[in-house]
Amino acid sequence: MxxxxxxxxxxxxxxxxxxxxxxxxxxxxxxxxxxxxxxxxxxxxxxxxxxxxxxxxxxxxxxxxxxxxxxxxxxxxxxxxxxxxxxxxxxxxxxxxxxxxxxxxxxxxxxxxxxxxxxxxxxxxxxxxxxxxxxxxxxxxxxxxxxxxxxxxxxxxxxxxxxxxxxxxxxxxxxxxxxxxxxxxxxxxxxxxxxxxxxxxxxxxxxxxxxxxxxxxxxxxxxxxxxxxxxxxxxxxxxxxxxxxxxxxxxxxxxxxxxxxxxxxxxMGIEDIWKHEKELMDHFLKGLAGISGVSSYGPSDLSKRVAVIPFEIDGVESHEAAMILDEHYQIAVRAGMHCAPKTHQALQTSEKGLIRVSFGPYNTIKEVDTLLEAIEEIRMAFL
The missing domain is CATH 3.40.640.10 (Type I PLP-dependent aspartate aminotransferase-like (Major domain))
Incomplete structure (x- = not known):
């Protein structure tokens, strides 16, 4: 997993x-x-x-x-x-x-x-x-x-x-x-x-x-x-x-x-942990930007955010996408409202929710690439 x-x-x-x-x-x-x-x-x-x-x-x-x-x-x-x-x-x-x-x-x-x-x-x-x-x-x-x-x-x-x-x-x-x-x-x-x-x-x-x-x-x-x-x-x-x-x-x-x-x-050092997670976030966001039909939310200035990234795939309900990632790719993410209803109100995503990816100190670039490949395959399957 x-x-x-x-x-x-x-x-x-x-x-x-x-x-x-x-x-x-x-x-x-x-x-x-x-x-x-x-x-x-x-x-x-x-x-x-x-x-x-x-x-x-x-x-x-x-x-x-x-x-x-x-x-x-x-x-x-x-x-x-x-x-x-x-x-x-x-x-x-x-x-x-x-x-x-x-x-x-x-x-x-x-x-x-x-x-x-x-x-x-x-x-x-x-x-x-x-x-x-x-x-x-x-x-x-x-x-x-x-x-x-x-x-x-x-x-x-x-x-x-x-x-x-x-x-x-x-x-x-x-x-x-x-x-x-x-x-x-x-x-x-x-x-x-x-x-x-x-x-x-x-x-x-x-x-x-x-x-x-x-x-x-x-x-x-x-x-x-x-x-x-x-x-x-x-x-x-x-x-x-x-x-x-x-x-x-x-x-x-x-x-x-x-x-x-x-x-x-x-x-490990808090500053090193932050640097590592920021690199994963940067890599993921750049990869996500190259997949058509996928939108992400959050500040573009990565110095003003932690490694938490919400996104949506056109035509795919957030919970369904998370279920596919879990069952078919063995990738664990979070979908829905994330116990933060006013945030989704501000983002205008209250009706559909979002898929959320969040990185930790033990995650790797290779794992992020696996996720990006899975998202692209899901997107293509729902075209």
Missing amino acids: IYFDHAASSYPKPEQVAIAMHEAVASYSANPGRGGHKLAEQAREVIEQARKKIATMFGAPNKKHVWFYQNATMALNQAILGFPFQEGDHVVATMFEHNSIIRPLEKLASEKGIAITYVEPNEEGIIAVEEFEKACTEKTCMFAISHASNVTGAVISISDVSKIAKEREIVVLLDASQTAGTIPIDIEKDAIDLLAFAGHKSLLGPQGTGVLISKDDYNLSPLVVGGTGNQSELLHQPHSWPNRYEAGTLNTPGIAGLSAGIDAVVE
Whole structure:
């Protein structure tokens, strides 16, 4: 199988990820922080080391600012639904948001009466920085934005957006699910307040891992309360971090695997990973341009996008094309709406959806050529 669905979840994982997860289950499968015995302490130490690695990679003040969740969706829900919004508050998002941002915001619009502005992309498929400033009102208190679109790969210049936010004392929530592990991100340098991302995409960790990093205290209300392993005498959720935002037993095997995935990313080098994926994207787009009846979407300036490319084949429904690629060519892609309805609304592809190809660090030019040959054969078959 040739795997081109890294925007959904990376595959294959580095061997050390599986080794670390197996060791967690086979050698110290105790409850982290729930007891003073050696196995519980070993599990706790593995989690704390992972927390420290993430804090270092993303420039968090310290490891206590790093909170683990089941996925990026839960992390984003904690950031959005837990934020102390008041009726009439205003949030600026974009048309490129995933439902993990759209749905919590729309829930708050319905239940709390917040207002939302979704910034439109320009003709080049980019969300222009100045559009954020135009969208602001006196009630704007948050920018909730995806660093890169999971459909077109278009990247937002977060440091420039953050400058606008800081001038107006607006909190910046960044969904880096498509960029963490591919593009360098630093909370301090990029002036990000809340950073959420998945562990199972470009960080090469397993599914069931997500992270929210909070730069400062934004008075978030914890969405889940319960056991924390210490301060058990309290009848309310502890105020200390990370306990306040991590009720219940953590996914020790998953976090151990994520820690190993981060090691692999650091070993390969984020800049080298980006360069490799950009070369694959450039090769694919050039090849796609030579096939008649095939159209692609996204910025033409490859420095402003990650290796996520949506396209369509004239006369072939997107799901049918993906099924043919899977069954006849053993090539895995993603078709449909990609959990991003407003993106497809902006692209005017809501009725038919698109085929999405997304590259990872282990893909090769030869695999891309195989995909291009398959697309051309499919196109010819439907003439």
